[in-house]
Amino acid sequence: xxxxxxxxxxxxxxxxxxxxxxxxxxxxxxxxxxxxxxxxxxxxxxxxxxxxxxxxxxxxxxxxxxxxxxxxxxxxxxxxxxxxxxxxxxxxxxxxxxxxxxxxxxxxxxxxxxxxxxxxxxxxxxxxxxxxxxxxxxxxxxxxxxxxxxxxxxxxxxxxxxxxxxxxxxxxxxx
Numbered sequence: 737x738x739x740x741x742x743x744x745x746x747x748x749x750x751x752x753x754x755x756x757x758x759x760x761x762x763x764x765x766x767x768x769x770x771x772x773x774x775x776x777x778x779x780x781x782x783x784x785x786x787x788x789x790x791x792x793x794x795x796x797x798x799x800x801x802x803x804x805x806x807x808x809x810x811x812x813x814x815x816x817x818x819x820x821x822x823x824x825x826x827x828x829x830x831x832x833x834x835x836x837x838x839x840x841x842x843x844x845x846x847x848x849x850x851x852x853x854x855x856x857x858x859x860x861x862x863x864x865x866x867x868x869x870x871x872x873x874x875x876x877x878x879x880x881x882x883x884x885x886x887x888x889x890x891x892x893x894x895x896x897x898x899x900x901x902x903x904x905x906x907x908x909x910x911x
Contacts, residue, residue, distance in 0.1 A: 746813065765902070768804045772815035776792070802832060802833060819878050
């Protein structure tokens with residue numbers, strides 16, 4: 737009997753380390769890395785969207801993730817995922833394909849360090865405009881209303897975060 741597909745959803749404000757963690761996690765476990773920033777920038781680059789992005793990038797990501805989950809692949813979703821509606825939409829993707837779902841909130845509890853990261857980081861996506869510190873602070877961000885793994889990157893590194901996620905995955909896969 738084949739095992740259920742796995743959807744790992746990483747959320748958190750810009751600059752907390754989501755993409756670095758998602759990239760390394762996907763590499764280590766052989767998963768598909770679905771990154772909202774890449775999708776949204778591709779949509780901007782094609783010139784089809786002239787106004788606000790709204791949920792276009794997320795809708796594209798849900799479809800990409802679902803197709804890969806249906807093919808039996810593990811998917812790591814990398815997005816801010818700041819509001820309940822997007823969190824529920826990701827869970828719905830998992831429900832439709834009967835995937836095991838792990839939600840992970842990445843935080844940086846040290847505001848000085850978080851600000852430094854936001855202000856000093858460089859993008860690896862050509863053309864992507866990174867948010868300012870003020871834009872990060874002003875972002876709508878709903879409190880999580882269900883069980884999820886929280887990883888604080890203020891005093892830890894990528895390897896620690898990936899290990900924590902892998903430990904939680906093993907725990908959930910065995911239950």
